[in-house]
Amino acid sequence: MKYTAQDFKSNQEVRWCPGCGDHSVLASLQRALPQVAEDLGYSMERFVFVSGIGCSSRLPYYMNTYGFHGIHGRATAISTGMKVANPTLSIWQATGDGDALAIGGNHFIHAIRRNIDINIVLFNNRIYGLTKGQYSPTSPLGKITKTSPYGTVEHPFNPGALVMGARGTFFARSIDSELKLNQEIFVASAKHDGCSVTEMLVNCVIYNDGSHREISDKEVKADRTIVLRHGERMIFGKDRNKGLVLVNKELKVVTIGEGGVTEDDILIHDAHTADMGMHSMLIDMKWPEYPVALGVIRDVPDKTYDDNVRDQLEEVRAKSTIHNMEELLHSGSTWEVK
Amino acid sequence: MQHKIIDIEDVVIRFAGDSGDGMQLTGTLFADSSALFGNEISTFPDYPAEIRAPQGTVSGVSGFQVHIGSVEINTPGDFCDVLVAMNPAALMANAKWAKPTATIILDEDAFDEKGIQRAGFKTMNPIEELGIGDRNIIVSPITTLTKESLKDSGLDLKSIVRCKNMFTLGMCFFMFNKELDHTFEYLERKFKKKPALIETNKKVLKDGFNYASNIHAIANTYYVQPAKQEKGTYRNINGNQATAWGLLAASEKSGVPLFCGSYPITPATAILEELAIHKELKAKTLQCEDEIAGICTAIGAAYAGNFAVTTTSGPGLSLKSEALGLAMITELPLVLVDVQRSGPSTGIPTKTEQTDLNQALYGRNGECPIMVMAAHSPSDCFEKAFYAGKFAMEHMMPVILLTEGFLGNGSEPWKIPSMKDLPEIHPPFIKDASECGGKFSPFERDPETFVRRWALPGTPGLEHRVGGLEKSPAGVISSDPQNHQHMVNMRAKKVAHAAVDIPPLKVIGDESGEVLIVGWGGTFGHLYTAVKEFHKQGKSVSLAHFDYINPLPLNTEEVFSKFRKIIVCELNSGQFADYLRAKHQKFHYYQLNKVQGQPFIVKDVVDAVNNLL
Structure with a gap:
């Protein structure tokens, strides 16, 4: 069956603030899923949206699919149980920087470590929106918020670095307004066997407006971000004349045509290599020294947790002499009273 | 010397030693042999939280009490007829549990100056100091005899000394006229891959048995007749194993695969360990990153259609409180087993208590009544775990099953039930969108039982959303005052209504x-x-x-x-x-x-x- 974005829209009124970046991410998902369904042969009832607590965690109500709105920080654990219980489900998790990286940090890294086949969409607006404007684990050092009136005194997380630290198999990054790129990423994350994490740089129009502006504004975006695609050269810039090269094991921005640099000198993105070195460097790139990396940065095939659970179950069942409860009850040392 | 065999109805034996002395194994093997012989038994492991507490000190004493009888036995016994004390600290800690008529077996080798001092005795004469001189005290050089027994075994000295518990067990088997066969079989199973250890342990066990028969100190030995038990097939079972099996039985009866998300915690861990073995019965276990993930993975699994279980002890129940509320408001089936231990906080983790009742009844935010049940003996854990599963799945709600460290670790003979005799379990699945006229309202209920239907993701046409926010019966977020009152009432009524299915108080x-x-x-x-x-x-x-x-x-x-x-x-x-x-x-x-x-x-x-x- 062929679906349209409309099929994935629920009858619920979307209650995010006007101008909130979450609207675009929702639209991107609703546009990506028909493609996912077609490419993977899924029908509507296989999709489940799971969330924790926070603005973005309202998303499951807006999808016309199965949905579970959990409690703060625990969406990843709920998704994990769901996937293990029924591996045929396509599980999508909407979570925020507070939900996934503060209260739910533990579940987040362990789901990645296990490589459970779920799709985590991390809405990173670098602020607590639903509680009206406190700093989050991704708020930059010095950020002034209601709970940091003199500026924060703590360093933020880079979500991608956490994914790498947990030896994740899939990491992508995008900006809320990049609908096309978002769809491309969501389709790739659905096709990835294992835990996929997509960091969505989202604007909170009320409490943290313009948080990503220095890279997301139309005029500067092309020069301050680089969209990575597997097998393509790492070229960016509005004139498509800048690129990344490796010098002394470090990335360097160069201009094609200057100092003898040709297009052939520019690195080719390999998202599928298991090696973490290059992916870590790309994830760590910060403007103004580097462009911020967008797109699928890492997409490495590996055995998933749910596959391993299934395989072990089958292996033990094939070997076992016990096939039902009655046999279990009578296994081992027993005696008769006559 | 010809010894006299005295018939007795029941006897209590307490094995006590350093936490590394293998007293739990010794006690378990004695209990299992007695049970296989047909005695009634009840056991009580009483051990410290430390895996190897400071050697020779009272805090490091590990005890295992077993009560065997030819008559009905319901407790591990208050005081013991035989006390085995492998060192002075064990004697210090346990002398108070020995009856005035008790026989006390001591390892003479451990009663040196250093050992006596470490145990905290003020004098060099522990027996006099404890005022137990009138008991029948058998002082044997157990360590020396074990070394002698195994001097040609090729084992290193440390490994040899470790076998002294088997020597002691041999002595006890003689005292109670027990056969060694069961323990031989156990050793053959345990050391299948190390045949040398099978022979070594068998030898030292036999040598202990023979030694006891040769010394004059044991003039009388005891014989406990098999108990008059109901006809049937029996096995020995402890509460944690019985709990795991009861849950597996509920899974089989309902046809709903079991999922257990848990985090190791004393004294509940053995349930997770037992479930982890039984993949052949389609049980999936997930050892989570924490207690909260334990219950939350279970809730996710319940939504996806599994029989969800999480196991824990007191502190873990505290951590699971918020998620229990989520299971309650989403009205998903879940069994939470709390093997209670001494609290508050970490308390005394290996000791038993019933102090989590208030937490189980009330420990959640909001109006959140939850069904609470309790097992009353090690083997009863099977039935209660089964019924916890039945209530959870048929009534679409979380159920807390309270057991206790005393039950979880304690064991008794159990007449194996037939699966045929257990009732059916019928979860209220909705299989098809046609059953609800094409529009599924997750919180529409059976008017009599107040139970909602269980719709599984993957079923076409039943797409719906549940969550921690209050909902209308149709499953839409609602902060309407009247709706909230209605939903609070309905959820409470559902739990209260379960009383109809509860057996009357006897x-x-x-x-x-x-x-x-x-x-x-x-x-x-x-x-x-x-x-x-x-x-x-x-x-x-x-x-x-x-x-x-x-x-x-x-x-x-x-x-x-x-x-x-x-x-x-x-x-x-x-x-x-x-x-x-x-x-x-x-x-x-x-x-x-x-x-x-x-x-x-x-x-x-x-x-x-x-x-x-």
């Missing part, structure tokens, strides 16, 4: 009289034994023991009203008594409470009840 003894002993959970054996004593004396004392706590059995008031006095006995400061005061206000409740990390002593109960007669 009275052991006369149905009316002077004193009714009221108990719940793992104190059953001690309370029952006390009541039997009263009956022997012709006194009007009965017992009503609660397996179902929320809701209470429907005939509770009727039972209570027929007694002049009611005494509630529990291993906490009065949590069930207070609950009864709230639920059935017209009665006066006397109390017997103990919060020492130890089970009741039958005499405590008898004395307390005698004060009311």
